[in-house]
Amino acid sequence: xxxxxxxxxxxxxxxxxxxxxxxxxxxxxxxxxxxxxxxxxxxxxxxxxxxxxxxxxxxxxxxxxxxxxxxxxxxxxxxxxxxxxxxxxxxxxxxxxxxxxxxxxxxxxxxxxxxxxxxxxxxxxxxxxxxxxxxxxxxxxxxxxxxxxxxxxxxxxxxxxxxxxxxxxxxxxxxxxxxxxxxxxxxxxxxxxxxxxxxxx
Amino acid sequence: xxxxxxxxxxxxxxxxxxxxxxxxxxxxxxxxxxxxxxxxxxxxxxxxxxxxxxxxxxxxxxxxxxxxxxxxxxxxxxxxxxxxxxxxxxxxxxxxxxxxxxxxxxxxxxxxxxxxxxxxxxxxxxxxxxxxxxxxxxxxxxxxxxxxxxxxxxxxxxxxxxxxxxxxxxxxxxxxxxxxxxxxxxxxxxxxxxxxxxxxxxxxxxxxxxxxxxxxxxxxx
Numbered sequence: 243x244x245x246x247x248x249x250x251x252x253x254x255x256x257x258x259x260x261x262x263x264x265x266x267x268x269x270x271x272x273x274x275x276x277x278x279x280x281x282x283x284x285x286x287x288x289x290x291x292x293x294x295x296x297x298x299x300x301x302x303x304x305x306x307x308x309x310x311x312x313x314x315x316x317x318x319x320x321x322x323x324x325x326x327x328x329x330x331x332x333x334x335x336x337x338x339x340x341x342x343x344x345x346x347x348x349x350x351x352x353x354x355x356x357x358x359x360x361x362x363x364x365x366x367x368x369x370x371x372x373x374x375x376x377x378x379x380x381x382x383x384x385x386x387x388x389x390x391x392x393x394x395x396x397x398x399x400x401x402x403x404x405x406x407x408x409x410x411x412x413x414x415x416x417x418x419x420x421x422x423x424x425x426x427x428x429x430x431x432x433x434x435x436x437x438x439x440x441x442x443x
Numbered sequence: 444x445x446x447x448x449x450x451x452x453x454x455x456x457x458x459x460x461x462x463x464x465x466x467x468x469x470x471x472x473x474x475x476x477x478x479x480x481x482x483x484x485x486x487x488x489x490x491x492x493x494x495x496x497x498x499x500x501x502x503x504x505x506x507x508x509x510x511x512x513x514x515x516x517x518x519x520x521x522x523x524x525x526x527x528x529x530x531x532x533x534x535x536x537x538x539x540x541x542x543x544x545x546x547x548x549x550x551x552x553x554x555x556x557x558x559x560x561x562x563x564x565x566x567x568x569x570x571x572x573x574x575x576x577x578x579x580x581x582x583x584x585x586x587x588x589x590x591x592x593x594x595x596x597x598x599x600x601x602x603x604x605x606x607x608x609x610x611x612x613x614x615x616x617x618x619x620x621x622x623x624x625x626x627x628x629x630x631x632x633x634x635x636x637x638x639x640x641x642x643x644x645x646x647x648x649x650x651x652x653x654x655x656x657x658x659x660x661x662x663x664x
Binding site: 406416 | 489653
């Protein structure tokens with residue numbers, strides 16, 4: 243037993259009836275607790291509480307007009323094209339690019355592409371208050387806020403080059419979430435853009 | 444002055460409440476714990492701020508390791524069994540019932556279709572070896588022999604729908620979602636091949652499995 247016997251002596255009365263020795267009804271729990279804690283520790287350490295995190299990606303339906311054609315309905319001034327290049331470089335241009343000077347280079351840091359996206363967002367005038375109002379109205383009407391085209395002006399075209407890696411792709415999608423860009427599409431790089439980038443390098 | 448007698452107190456500590464709590468916690472952990480299924484390849488996923496939870500059921504996972512090896516897995520033994528039975532029939536693989544059973548017990552695989560009969564003859568130790576798991580051939584083309592992912596995606600979805608039809612708890616032909624779990628270093632070209640294959644099967648919605656990175660928060664501007 244884990245306890246120290248503190249009772250005083252045997253304590254049976256003299257001359258009394260002979261009784262069987264009273265056995266304690268206390269059960270020593272210590273070994274059980276030991277085992278329980280061992281198991282508990284094991285399960286606590288091996289358990290994976292959270293399922294893996296994930297992001298959802300919706301691609302444009304192929305058979306229909308692809309994203310590039312859709313982008314042409316959008317004003318060129320509302321478009322930002324982000325080309326994911328090799329070696330963690332981002333080439334980007336606003337609107338349309340015709341000469342190598344139109345294309346600029348940046349990186350994935352919060353000072354890089356994020357600033358550019360946020361700046362572009364302000365430029366195209368995504369008015370936060372108006373947007374909030376439209377969202378609440380849409381929610382009241384039971385519609386999905388993402389369907390209201392009016393409030394999402396900025397369109398980001400993401401064009402990963404073959405040399406870009408998966409991390410780059412996830413990073414840029416993440417950046418879309420961080421900057422709350424609602425309209426973006428992953429599109430293939432056009433040969434013209436590749437030419438411009440080559441000239442740029 | 445008489446000596447003050449200090450009452451002798453028992454050193455026994457009642458462990459019952461503690462053991463109660465410990466048992467409660469233990470029960471909780473036993474019931475909630477999920478052991479990670481064995482995977483033939485290790486994948487170092489990139490991190491993102493996305494907090495979408497991957498569904499546990501009706502999910503096909505396409506994993507890509509840093510060498511670009513593609514691994515396909517489908518949840519549920521019965522779904523895998525239906526899938527392999529169909530593939531076996533349509534592609535004349537000549538698998539025995541035993542091999543079909545063996546396949547349906549594997550969470551996933553990374554073997555070209557033509558090597559599958561030989562792969563299923565191996566013992567479980569040899570199955571784990573890297574040389575026996577060359578990966579599912581993929582390609583940017585939409586040719587089934589070169590881009591075998593097309594086969595598995597197609598049959599995986601059919602099998603999931605069929606199983607969900609049979610399942611008395613579901614009873615609806617729910618198809619599987621597609622999760623892509625790729626290594627950070629995988630070139631985009633590989634991902635493009637996978638996405639092309641998926642899009643040709645009219646699947647335009649994917650779940651990209653990432654690690655959680657709490658350092659970046661969405662900005663409110």
